[in-house]
Amino acid sequence: MNENLFSSFITPTMMGLPIVILIIMFPTLLFPIPTRLINNRLVSAQQWLAQLILKQMMMMHSPKGRTWALMLISLIMFIGSTNLLGLLPHSFTPTTQLSMNLGMAIPLWAGAVITGFRYKTKASLAHFLPQGTPVPLIPMLVIIETISLFIQPMALAVRLTANITAGHLLMHLIGGAALALISISPTTALITFIILILLTILEFAVALIQAYVFTLLVSLYLHDNT
Amino acid sequence: MPQLDTSTWLVTILAMILTLFILIQLKFHKYSYPLSPAPKTFKSTSFPTPWETKWTKIYSPLLLPQQ
Numbered sequence: 474m475n476e477n478l479f480s481s482f483i484t485p486t487m488m489g490l491p492i493v494i495l496i497i498m499f500p501t502l503l504f505p506i507p508t509r510l511i512n513n514r515l516v517s518a519q520q521w522l523a524q525l526i527l528k529q530m531m532m533m534h535s536p537k538g539r540t541w542a543l544m545l546i547s548l549i550m551f552i553g554s555t556n557l558l559g560l561l562p563h564s565f566t567p568t569t570q571l572s573m574n575l576g577m578a579i580p581l582w583a584g585a586v587i588t589g590f591r592y593k594t595k596a597s598l599a600h601f602l603p604q605g606t607p608v609p610l611i612p613m614l615v616i617i618e619t620i621s622l623f624i625q626p627m628a629l630a631v632r633l634t635a636n637i638t639a640g641h642l643l644m645h646l647i648g649g650a651a652l653a654l655i656s657i658s659p660t661t662a663l664i665t666f667i668i669l670i671l672l673t674i675l676e677f678a679v680a681l682i683q684a685y686v687f688t689l690l691v692s693l694y695l696h697d698n699t
Numbered sequence: 700m701p702q703l704d705t706s707t708w709l710v711t712i713l714a715m716i717l718t719l720f721i722l723i724q725l726k727f728h729k730y731s732y733p734l735s736p737a738p739k740t741f742k743s744t745s746f747p748t749p750w751e752t753k754w755t756k757i758y759s760p761l762l763l764p765q766q
Contacts, residue, residue: 498718
């Protein structure tokens with residue numbers, strides 16, 4: 474039971490070849506490059522969506538922060554499309570892998586923090602001490618702020634991993650339960666099936682929300698540091 | 700938990716870096732949002748000489764003094 478449940482999270486390899494590379498690269502195929510002034514529906518819809526997201530996200534940044542626009546829009550589209558593709562049955566979701574999420578979170582967070590240290594050193598260091606703290610509390614508060622700074626990339630990675638993994642696990646379990654209950658008591662199976670449908674709708678929302686939260690937090694760390 | 704099996708971490712991270720930082724950005728780099736086309740106003744900087752400010756009938760080719 475244990476082995477079976479987590480088997481969908483094993484990095485896929487086919488006869489020793491790591492096809493996980495192809496799976497991670499697959500969402501890029503779903504974003505065609507616009508070649509005309511007026512494009513087809515798919516490309517126009519994606520461009521419209523990208524513009525909507527960009528306007529919303531980059532409004533609060535300074536010109537220096539807006540140089541990250543390409544990175545942030547790529548991030549949210551990548552995570553969103555990967556999560557949504559993972560909701561297909563029998564598919565592998567790369568964002569369930571802690572390795573990938575750490576690989577995304579640490580460089581982006583480090584980039585934002587190092588940019589802050591380079592260009593606004595005093596303001597970045599000032600983040601370690603909130604305004605108006607009583608003097609005796611200063612050492613403890615600096616330690617706490619340092620810990621909370623260094624936990625940011627870990628929290629980013631683990632949040633995404635845990636949310637998507639937990640959702641997938643729940644769907645596996647409840648789906649399995651619904652299937653097993655059909656022969657025992659069809660009414661309970663129906664109720665379980667309705668729960669499964671509600672859970673799937675939730676998972677669609679979670680897929681998009683997690684992409685948004687990840688990108689928003691990176692954007693926030695950027696805002697603090699530019 | 701299979702996510703903690705670090706033997707696959709290198710491949711996953713490299714594939715993700717390739718995809719996220721290169722492939723996807725190449726796609727979104729090409730998005731362009733041109734402003735709506737509008738006619739460009741032009742002002743001529745050369746001022747016509749006093750005898751050319753008004754076009755008068757005498758300049759029509761058939762009314763010029765015949766050579």
